[in-house]
Amino acid sequence: MTERVWNYKATAGRVAGVDLTGFKVEATDGGIGKVDAHSDEVDDAYLVVDTGGWIFGKEVLLPADTVVSIDPEEEKVFLDLTRGQVKDAPEFRRDEHLDHPGYHRELGRYYDVGVPFGGGRPV
Template identity: 35%
Template sequence: MEDSMLRSLAEPEGYRLEALDGDIGHCHDFLFDDELWTLRYMVADTGGWLSGRKVLISPAQLEAPDWERQRMPVTLTKTQIEQSPPLDVDAPVSRRYEQLYNEFHSLPSYWLGSGLWGDFPIPTSLTTMQEARIEPATATSGATIEDADLEEGDDVHLRSVREVTGYRVVAPSTVDSGIDKVGRVVDLIVNDSSWALRAFIIDTSRLPFSKKVLLPVDAIAEIDWVSRQVVADVSAERIEEAPPFDPSEAVNERLETVLYDVYGRPRPAF
């Protein structure tokens, strides 16, 4: 397995996407699993090529980004992307839609198994045991998102990174036993191999001071999508006393060690 690094999700936003036979648009957003804290899809904006249609691309279909050229290689053809099940941007991505997507792209189901990616260690290993499909699938190529509409009990668990960016962050106070606002979400940190989310970057700025800190995902009690806030299960004082995060500094293992030492959390195994 290649060495993994921690990356800011704001960094690849807008990167050009290179399919096997040409450019297909740019990186627009990411969808993450708010239960297992893992990125599941990149949302591609196809621009004028597909009349601005947005499509999902699994990390199993992405190669390592070219950070200098600001490009992301995609191991699909333009035909595969064009005939992929269309995404309704106004509807949540359901498990039935994911099943339709996986069937079209011949991908195993990541939710079957005990790991972040089922029985596979990293998303790119989802395709290593089979030939990459070059010709588009025919069994479901005529299917649409309407065929995968939500049913009762369908699990909606995928959320937009763009949506959560800007949410306020609240935490219990040890001073007055209340709930304090400690800042707002400005970015997320991800492992670029496993696509596991590691931390939220929180802007705790209070004029005239400016400070960003890291909040590990396992220090988050919940995301309240109705009130648009992230609820931490560590004290507001601990978050405010965390060392400042410099966005220009590489997010490396040393910084991750400090992160988990500060919040008293064990470092993850993945």
């Protein structure tokens, strides 16, 4: 079921109304960039992360369920993904994919456990 990836985990510490724009984003094995935009919509919560020079400056769309915790004091978002999983995610083009349901389904499958795209997260 891919719908769950579009909501924050109750344990992530997401406080509604706190702007995450500019927060640093940390994968399990290092930093990947900064939050460029985000959504807190129920069943459509996500982060758009600018990876800067790390992956040739591309942006990635990360479903909210990939967030393990948020530290508002340090302005950091921690993921349960490796840098490789983020790098290998389906390509994100803001003008085409931000509100595209087909892309959201593909991305949801990629980040769901045991998916065919090779992403998946450990159980």
